[in-house]
Amino acid sequence: MMPIPRCGHPNLGLGVGLRTVHFPYLLQHQPEVDWFEVISENFMDSRGRPRDVLDQLAERYPIVMHGVSLSIGSTDPLNLDYLRKLKSLADAVQAKWVSDHVCWTGVASRNSHDLLPLPYHEQSLQHVVERIRIVQDVLQRQLVLENPSSYVTFTASTMSEAEFVARMAEEADCGLLLDVNNIYVSSINHDFDPFEYLDAIPAHRVVQFHLAGHTNLGTHLIDTHDSHVTDPVWELYRKAHLLTGGASTLLEWDAKIPPFPIVHAEVMKARDYMSSALGSYRSRPANDQLQANSTVPHPATAVFAEVE
Numbered sequence: 001m002m003p004i005p006r007c008g009h010p011n012l013g014l015g016v017g018l019r020t021v022h023f024p025y026l027l028q029h030q031p032e033v034d035w036f037e038v039i040s041e042n043f044m045d046s047r048g049r050p051r052d053v054l055d056q057l058a059e060r061y062p063i064v065m066h067g068v069s070l071s072i073g074s075t076d077p078l079n080l081d082y083l084r085k086l087k088s089l090a091d092a093v094q095a096k097w098v099s100d101h102v103c104w105t106g107v108a109s110r111n112s113h114d115l116l117p118l119p120y121h122e123q124s125l126q127h128v129v130e131r132i133r134i135v136q137d138v139l140q141r142q143l144v145l146e147n148p149s150s151y152v153t154f155t156a157s158t159m160s161e162a163e164f165v166a167r168m169a170e171e172a173d174c175g176l177l178l179d180v181n182n183i184y185v186s187s188i189n190h191d192f193d194p195f196e197y198l199d200a201i202p203a204h205r206v207v208q209f210h211l212a213g214h215t216n217l218g219t220h221l222i223d224t225h226d227s228h229v230t231d232p233v234w235e236l237y238r239k240a241h242l243l244t245g246g247a248s249t250l251l252e253w254d255a256k257i258p259p260f261p262i263v264h265a266e267v268m269k270a271r272d273y274m275s276s277a278l279g280s281y282r283s284r285p286a287n288d289q290l291q292a293n294s295t296v297p298h299p300a301t302a303v304f305a306e307v308e
Helices: 020-029 049-058 080-093 122-139 161-172 180-190 194-200 231-244 260-273
Strands: 014-017 036-039 063-066 098-101 104-107 110-116 143-146 175-179 206-212 248-252
Touching: 014 260, 020 049, 020 260, 049 063, 049 080, 063 080, 080 122, 122 143, 122 161, 143 161, 143 206, 161 175, 161 194, 175 180, 180 194, 180 206, 180 231, 194 231, 206 231, 231 260, 248 260
Parallel strands: 014 036, 014 248, 036 063, 063 098, 098 143, 143 175, 175 206, 206 248
Antiparallel strands: 104 110
């Protein structure tokens, strides 16, 4: 078995999610973007225009792969065919890393197309850790996992999400994609302190940040990725940046998508929330190491990029 690289992940700067609606603009203008993140499933089986565009962009920009179907928390066996396709794409585009979510997406080989929450206890933790190790062996690279937004909790949980994610990262030796918007959304939905959540996360494990907009429905928030980042999320990002020393930061905008310059301008606002003591985001290296009953009766919602 080949050793899995454990070297530090680079700080790529400020990037945006690659979406098909922006393909013409990107090919024509080749904008000064630091990097792109792609939804893995949109390109794994594609040999048409989407893959051709990705191949062209991969020659010019760093690419990161972000999946929505790994289902690391499912009781179904891991899909080895899926993992082989994932590795093949990562190798082809020289992906800087491969990420997915701390969730499950289906059962009995049925994909719900939702990022479904896990109960947080010792049994589920060890289940996820074991599966992460298998995935990393197959991919021959360190996996990076994201905290999802959530809308329900479990009476069976014996630890907080932050404790679960922190222990998972250390025990499985994986990286973390810290979605700052998801932390804020879940903190409102489940009434916890988002800044305490950040304090509980092992900063040396954070490889990447996500930023996005959400929808406030009064009684709860929904992670919709369809608007600008809100001020409370920016303030949370400020602390996250300070605690970690900075990491690759990406803006997700998946619905009501505006022209590319607007999306790019939104992620560039991140510079205003970076501590001046940390220096320029372009030159800062990433760290090299990487409740009871349901509180809001609303289904988890996963947002997928469209496939052309």
